Amino acid sequence: MKYQNGLLILMVMVLSIAPLIFIRGEYEGADGQAEAAITELNADYEPWFNPLFEPPGEVESLLFAAQAAFGAGVIGYVIGLYQGRSKQRKQTHESSD
């Protein structure tokens, strides 16, 4: 199982790093392509509503990092708690035998 988990992580890393090495691109995270396609299909279209709050670039990456960090923290906490609990249960099983 450990071997399999390592392989899974490795494959995800390869999948995300390989394009960076082999393919030259802008790697823009913008949702801009679809917006550009919309303007192409319907040149008159004007977005009728603007975001209430648009973070500057650096703050945006901070918020994205915060989002990921918060999520990863919760995942680590829950899995860690479960692991400790199942270890403890195993120990009490062994000592009662």
Place this chain on the structure above:
Amino acid sequence: MNVRHQKWITLGLIAGLSSYIVLGSATPAAAMHIAEGFLPIQWAVFWWVISLPFFVLGLRSVSRITSQHPELKLLLALAGAFTFVLSALKLPSVTGSCSHPTGTGLGTILFGPLTMTVLGSLVLLFQAVLLAHGGLTTLGANLFSMAIVGPFFTYGIYALMKGGNQKFAIFFASALGNLSTYIATSIQLALAFPAASGGILASFIKFAGIFAITQVPLAISEGLLTVLVWNWLQSYGHRELNVLKLIKQEH
């Protein structure tokens, strides 16, 4: 796993990776959610109206789970955290642009699709309000694609496949659920912006072309990461998984 098996797997991985790099040409393409104001008002309202009932049903199912089985609250938090992380990861893809996974597969397989409607909408709201990613007017439409179509698709695939190898079922269900989200987004955009020649179908092909190749490797990554967390749960979370099994038998 014997050596011969391993060789075949390695060979398959090499072949898959190379064909994926060859197929993806470097045309910049990136899109995840529909941006603020980019749906005509009648469509924005339409998708809000469609999505709201699912959201209300989802709230009911979440409150039922937490009141009847409070011991599952942590697992619910885990499912929510998983979408939170995955939708914050803008991964580079073969088209030379970035997009992100949805992470709704894990929670769907654990708790069912309606629960993920609620958790997914929290993520979308966070990104729309604080990150100007997606939008409030298009929240209904984005909710429909990411938090309704994706989870229900995942749920269906998993139900069909779970008789066989469970990990394969989880991988395919979450990967295809990810793809279905972006197909749904393409349909939504095509309906709102039919091409002058060729109509809805032509513009669907255009929008789907933007998403499809970019999204395939991300869908695979999402499938792999879902199996990873599932492995952890299987090793350490027997008790919770058993409770979930009992709930499913009751219904």
